[in-house]
Amino acid sequence: MVSVAPPPGSYDIETDVVVVGAGACGLTTGLRALESGAEVIVLERDSRPTGSTAMSSGFIPAPGTRFQRAIGVVETPENFAADVQKKAAGKADPAIVKCVTEQIGPALEWLADAHGLEWQVLGDFLYPGHTRHRMHAVPEKTGAALMARLMHAAEAAGLTVVTDARVTTLHVAEGEYITGVTLTRPDGATESIGCKAVVLACNGYGGNSQLVAENIPEIAGAPYFGHPGNTGDAVLWGRALGAAMKNLSAYQGHGSLAHPHGILITWALMMEGGIQVNAEGRRFSNEHGGYSEQAVKVLAQPGGIAWNIYDDRLHGIGMEFPDYREAVATGAIRSGSDAAALASVIGLRANALEDTLAQVLAFSAGTESDPFGRDFTDKPMLSGRLRAVKVTGALFHTQGGLVVDAGARVLRPDGTPLPNLYAGGGGACGVSGASVEGYLSGNGLLTAVALGFVAGATAAIRSGEQRI
Numbered sequence: 059m060v061s062v063a064p065p066p067g068s069y070d071i072e073t074d075v076v077v078v079g080a081g082a083c084g085l086t087t088g089l090r091a092l093e094s095g096a097e098v099i100v101l102e103r104d105s106r107p108t109g110s111t112a113m114s115s116g117f118i119p120a121p122g123t124r125f126q127r128a129i130g131v132v133e134t135p136e137n138f139a140a141d142v143q144k145k146a147a148g149k150a151d152p153a154i155v156k157c158v159t160e161q162i163g164p165a166l167e168w169l170a171d172a173h174g175l176e177w178q179v180l181g182d183f184l185y186p187g188h189t190r191h192r193m194h195a196v197p198e199k200t201g202a203a204l205m206a207r208l209m210h211a212a213e214a215a216g217l218t219v220v221t222d223a224r225v226t227t228l229h230v231a232e233g234e235y236i237t238g239v240t241l242t243r244p245d246g247a248t249e250s251i252g253c254k255a256v257v258l259a260c261n262g263y264g265g266n267s268q269l270v271a272e273n274i275p276e277i278a279g280a281p282y283f284g285h286p287g288n289t290g291d292a293v294l295w296g297r298a299l300g301a302a303m304k305n306l307s308a309y310q311g312h313g314s315l316a317h318p319h320g321i322l323i324t325w326a327l328m329m330e331g332g333i334q335v336n337a338e339g340r341r342f343s344n345e346h347g348g349y350s351e352q353a354v355k356v357l358a359q360p361g362g363i364a365w366n367i368y369d370d371r372l373h374g375i376g377m378e379f380p381d382y383r384e385a386v387a388t389g390a391i392r393s394g395s396d397a398a399a400l401a402s403v404i405g406l407r408a409n410a411l412e413d414t415l416a417q418v419l420a421f422s423a424g425t426e427s428d429p430f431g432r433d434f435t436d437k438p439m440l441s442g443r444l445r446a447v448k449v450t451g452a453l454f455h456t457q458g459g460l461v462v463d464a465g466a467r468v469l470r471p472d473g474t475p476l477p478n479l480y481a482g483g484g485g486a487c488g489v490s491g492a493s494v495e496g497y498l499s500g501n502g503l504l505t506a507v508a509l510g511f512v513a514g515a516t517a518a519i520r521s522g523e524q525r526i
């Protein structure tokens with residue numbers, strides 16, 4: 059349990075900026091604050107920093123970078139912002155949307171130029187709601203590699219990252235000014251650090267089943283597939299400090315988690331022509347709506363599961379993704395020479411699956427239209443040998459949280475900032491509106507890296523003002 063308490067008589071050590079959490083947000087914040095002249099300590103509860111960042115695909119959307127231009131795509135932050143707002147049904151804070159869509163490109167170029175991260179833009183498929191190819195990934199295309207590269211950059215820059223250090227208390231003077239933190243070691247020992255600014259980069263509350271049940275009952279019974287250490291500490295401190303909080307019902311779900319293997323099956327399979335059927339062999343949705351909201355739709359099916367159905371061409375696309383290759387290696391991917399053979403392998407009624415596939419072929423040929431409204435005519439028809447993987451819906455991370463301004467400063471309900479508290483990533487309210495439908499693919503790392511980039515600079519400036 060975390061708490062807010064008055065300052066102790068003295069602190070064990072002092073620094074300028076304390077960053078809570080060493081995921082993508084915390085490491086970006088730390089690197090930027092260090093470069094901006096502050097003394098920084100990043101505190102991480104785990105013995106090795108991984109966070110949800112290392113579990114993710116590591117795809118970060120950004121407009122107008124030289125990496126995007128290198129594959130011939132020209133894009134402005136305004137275009138990206140329009141996609142974000144369209145998915146969020148116009149319910150994302152325009153100031154934060156503007157901030158993150160403008161800052162993320164410079165942030166990725168800075169991570170490349172100052173810290174040696176390499177970016178490639180995925181140019182072969184578009185996620186739902188993306189009008190341009192803008193997903194940046196490190197060459198390995200995994201969140202684990204992204205974290206490894208950020209940690210390497212942290213080491214090279216001399217950033218202090220202290221592990222096995224769960225921040226349990228924020229020390230607050232006059233009800234609003236954070237003078238330092240207490241951290242608790244795994245053996246229960248405590249240490250205190252005085253500081254001039256604190257950045258909460260400790261993600262959301264997906265790992266706190268009570269907060270999930272309170273705020274997002276629709277996903278409370280589903281598997282949580284994010285980092286278990288993300289137990290909502292930022293939200294709990296925000297409550298205790300009387301900070302403004304918003305959109306706590308928003309989250310990133312996913313409707314394609316291999317079951318029971320617990321491996322993410324890329325949504326590229328759906329975007330490029332695959333379908334989802336339920337245990338009765340019937341489609342139940344437009345698979346191009348978005349993988350986030352698909353979590354709820356899959357969970358509503360008999361047994362809370364669906365089968366992703368696709369062909370060998372799409373299997374080839376899947377093999378470009380490390381997660382998918384892992385699913386193949388574990389035997390999660392089944393196959394059959396045609397619909398009847400596949401149905402018998404996966405235990406569906408042959409007639410039902412054959413009927414569904416015949417309908418899909420008619421949608422692809424343009425002779426019938428899909429009652430769920432999906433356009434099948436722009437991708438090749440499913441053909442030849444068929445593949446299937448059983449999936450379920452899951453909660454990946456929460457998107458609501460502390461309301462921040464474009465300087466990543468945590469705000470009070472009246473819109474004024476707390477003097478020296480900052481937040482980014484899953485700890486801050488994101489840009490996905492108030493519900494699962496509002497999550498545009500990439501919104502998670504977008505706010506982790508862009509707000510971390512901003513928070514590092516503003517927290518360093520704030521601590522500098524106090525040094526003078």
Ligand SMILES: Cc1cc2nc3c(=O)[nH]c(=O)nc-3n(C[C@H](O)[C@H](O)[C@H](O)COP(=O)(O)OP(=O)(O)OC[C@H]3O[C@@H](n4cnc5c(N)ncnc54)[C@H](O)[C@@H]3O)c2cc1C
Nearest residue numbers: 079081083103109110111114115117225483484500502503
């Ligand atoms: C399977 C999966 C795939 C995803 N794929 C993508 C993707 O491709 N693109 C995308 O944009 N998003 C993706 N996401 C979402 C993305 O992973 C998160 O939005 C992002 O990693 C958040 O970064 P963060 O730094 O805020 O949090 P994290 O990376 O989770 O880091 C938070 C850190 O804070 C630590 N911490 C928590 N509390 C404390 C405390 N009190 N004291 C000290 N440390 C603490 C945690 O241990 C953790 O290391 C995916 C998520 C999942 C689960």
